[in-house]
Amino acid sequence: MIEVRSLIKTFGLKPVLRGVDLRLEAGEFVALLGPNGAGKTTLLRILASLARPSLGEVNIAGHRLPAEAAQVRRLLGVVSHQPLLYGDLTAEENLWFYARLYDLPAAQRRINEILEMVGLDRRRRDRVREYSRGMQQRLTIGRAVLHDPKILLFDEPHTGLDQEASAMLDGVLRQVAGQGRTVLMTSHDLLRAADLASRIDILSGGVIARSLRRGQPEWEDLPTLYRAVAMAEGTRG
């Protein structure tokens, strides 16, 4: 579903990604871990067609990026650090706006489904700026799945949430991921990533330094493995 080969991205002379190879099969939930500045967000932005790769191949559901970005965008749902929602519009108006952009048929029915799914049905006519951070993040996920995308890209979706809101968000994430979608999620929270994902990739030094499947022995002691990989890179760099 997602195939990345020898991906390099530089900002000016500074290389951020130095040859990333990544492959996600359909229906897989992969968590991408890595220290600050490892290039997780950059990688996700390239996959989302928001940034151009400097070198390398990116293929999503048979479409090459950036050449076929328009076809890819219809297949993607993206959640980033920021809500991507308009504070002065209500939840319903925000979804209605995106439904128009995605040219969704039966938009009102789909908006009702989404608001019910993220538990905001009763607050649908409230302005988004009046929502708590947790409610905004749930609506953000609702916006991301509004057009029923096959692939979800989550960039640290738990950022700024308290324990309760994070737990609620986990429920929504499991629900949207459990519908056969392919999910790539970046995170700093090792335990949460291990709980949600079926595979963990560690991005360090601009490459995928380690890939680990659920069930492998190191999975049980992820923090130790993560520290070892990140420290090895720190020593090299």
Added chain:
Amino acid sequence: MAEAAHAGPRSRGGFLRAVAAVIWKDLAAELRSRELLGAMLVFALLVLLIFNFALELDARTRSTVTAGVLWVTFVFAGTLGLNRSMAVEKDRGCLDGLLLAPVDRSAIYFGKVGANLAFLWIVVAVVLPVYSLLYNTNLFVPGLLGVILLGTIGYIGVGTLLSAMAVQARTRDVLLPILLFPVALPVLIPAVKASTGLLQGLPLADIDTWIRLLVAYDVIFLVVAWWVFDYVVEE
């Protein structure tokens, strides 16, 4: 749900729907907050008042400076609106939300142009009668509204493109006027000249060249922006 994912390829109707959606979104958000339009109107009225006190004009001189005062007011208020309009998209990451949509990105550009024009035309609709009262000048001259229409289209057309560029920078508030004013001169000069000619009662044949220039620059700016907007907003 599946029907949503497999909606047919986007058509010209889809492009126009996306343009209309962006315009609706900006107008609806502004209707609630009244941040942008309020600031533009207050600023425009202050500029008019300052000119009113600064320039004590006799009737003859007034006819030569009216167009200049009006266009300075429109340009300053318009720049304020352009800055704010794109900053709203950037601050909450909404620009990414727009760019992720499977629409031709020029639809986003034309949507923003449409909304920015609507705001500026509201300012124009308030400024013209207020100016008429303050300066005791009749601005209801045939053709003047047409020139204002053409001038504002060109100014907002290039301004929306440059504000999409400037919004990426930390110094965006300062950067936009520095970028915009020199680039917009080819629109502003014919707009002021044609407006002055109309207010002085010159025959249409005398200002025909300025109007043609205005139309030509409008077309050039809009076509160039349509071509390059995709590259401007991409990292």
